[in-house]
Amino acid sequence: MVDDWFEIKKRYLVKETIGSGGFGKVKRALHIATTETVAIKVMDKAKLGADLPRVKTEIKALRTLQHPHICRLYEEIETENKIFLVLEHCSGGELFDYIVEKDRLNEDEARQFFREICAAVAYMHSKGFAHRDLKPENILIDEDHRIKLIDFGLCANPDAGIESALATCCGSPAYAAPELVSGRKYIGPEADVWSLGVLLYALLNGFLPFDDDNMPTLYKKIKSGKYDEPEWLSSESKFLLATLLQVDPKKRITMRRLLSHRWLIKDHLAPVDPTSKYDDKTLDEELLTNIAIGLGWQRAEMRQELVQWKFDALTATYLLVGYLQLRRSQGKTGKII
Numbered sequence: 229m230v231d232d233w234f235e236i237k238k239r240y241l242v243k244e245t246i247g248s249g250g251f252g253k254v255k256r257a258l259h260i261a262t263t264e265t266v267a268i269k270v271m272d273k274a275k276l277g278a279d280l281p282r283v284k285t286e287i288k289a290l291r292t293l294q295h296p297h298i299c300r301l302y303e304e305i306e307t308e309n310k311i312f313l314v315l316e317h318c319s320g321g322e323l324f325d326y327i328v329e330k331d332r333l334n335e336d337e338a339r340q341f342f343r344e345i346c347a348a349v350a351y352m353h354s355k356g357f358a359h360r361d362l363k364p365e366n367i368l369i370d371e372d373h374r375i376k377l378i379d380f381g382l383c384a385n386p387d388a389g390i391e392s393a394l395a396t397c398c399g400s401p402a403y404a405a406p407e408l409v410s411g412r413k414y415i416g417p418e419a420d421v422w423s424l425g426v427l428l429y430a431l432l433n434g435f436l437p438f439d440d441d442n443m444p445t446l447y448k449k450i451k452s453g454k455y456d457e458p459e460w461l462s463s464e465s466k467f468l469l470a471t472l473l474q475v476d477p478k479k480r481i482t483m484r485r486l487l488s489h490r491w492l493i494k495d496h497l498a499p500v501d502p503t504s505k506y507d508d509k510t511l512d513e514e515l516l517t518n519i520a521i522g523l524g525w526q527r528a529e530m531r532q533e534l535v536q537w538k539f540d541a542l543t544a545t546y547l548l549v550g551y552l553q554l555r556r557s558q559g560k561t562g563k564i565i
């Protein structure tokens with residue numbers, strides 16, 4: 229009996245299960261070399277069956293997308309029976325639970341979160357990916373109260389370009405765009421913008437704009453584009469929601485225009501920046517030197533390995549030591565294991 233966990237247990241102390249879903253389980257773990265906390269998504273290849281392509285899609289997205297508001301992949305391990313994804317841990321839990329707990333968010337807090345979500349989604353689109361399953365359950369909050377986008381199993385990365393028409397209907401109905409629930413061809417980014425409208429509505433109100441237990445009735449409500457406007461909504465919020473929840477995708481605001489919309493800029497100095505400081509994939513020479521010395525490697529050898537971004541043990545060490553140094557510089561470590 230092969231031990232699928234052998235490789236993982238060499239470098240991580242695996243702790244409790246922190247969540248599960250159709251894909252498998254997510255466990256909390258400690259990276260032994262740095263004591264950093266990570267989340268390990270464990271999937272059983274046999275149980276995945278037809279869902280295996282979704283996992284490959286998610287891995288491709290996670291390897292490509294490196295952004296402060298997208299959950300970071302540190303390492304990927306595939307054994308005979310399992311696939312392990314070592315991911316950035318988010319101690320704040322799901323945005324969904326946060327909204328439920330607070331009933332609804334005030335405009336300023338909703339704006340802060342919404343700016344970060346739009347930054348992550350705009351960055352995804354610029355890299356040729358549409359998320360297609362944007363909802364509070366797929367948005368986590370980290371210990372710095374920052375947004376982290378997760379669950380890229382449904383995202384699209386069409387070879388014909390992100391603006392090419394998609395056909396597969398997917399995601400959660402309540403967040404799905406009218407063109408998607410009508411079974412028509414749709415453009416990924418346009419459907420994501422609609423979902424952002426539903427998400428913003430949920431942040432500001434604590435409930436959904438279109439909701440019904442009966443699917444056909446729900447679809448009718450979505451296609452009507454009609455929703456309540458509670459009296460606590462400011463006129464500015466109502467204007468923004470109206471541009472996002474436009475039934476006609478050609479009349480809907482584009483992601484680019486959304487980033488500089490007056491509602492998003494209010495009390496902030498600048499439009500939302502769709503680029504990622506993580507993304508330039510240049511290596512931190514000081515960090516690279518520290519690890520080379522630590523592991524007794526030549527720097528050139530180390531650089532040659534790291535630039536390939538294999539998301540193996542070395543990538544994980546580089547990223548986690550980097551993360552540790554960042555937190556030390558912010559005076560945040562010294563936490564108890």
Ligand SMILES: CN(C)C[C@H]1CC[C@H](N2C(=O)N(C)Cc3cnc4ccc(-c5cc(Cl)c(O)c(Cl)c5)nc4c32)CC1
Nearest residue numbers: 246247248249254267315316317318321322378379380
């Ligand atoms: C409802 N979903 C279908 C699954 C649920 C599983 C637990 C998870 N979680 C939680 O629910 N906490 C409350 C703790 C927690 C802490 N850190 C996490 C770090 C990463 C992830 C994560 C999970 C999945 Cl399924 C991914 O694809 C990616 Cl890219 C990342 N989940 C985390 C996570 C949230 C999602």
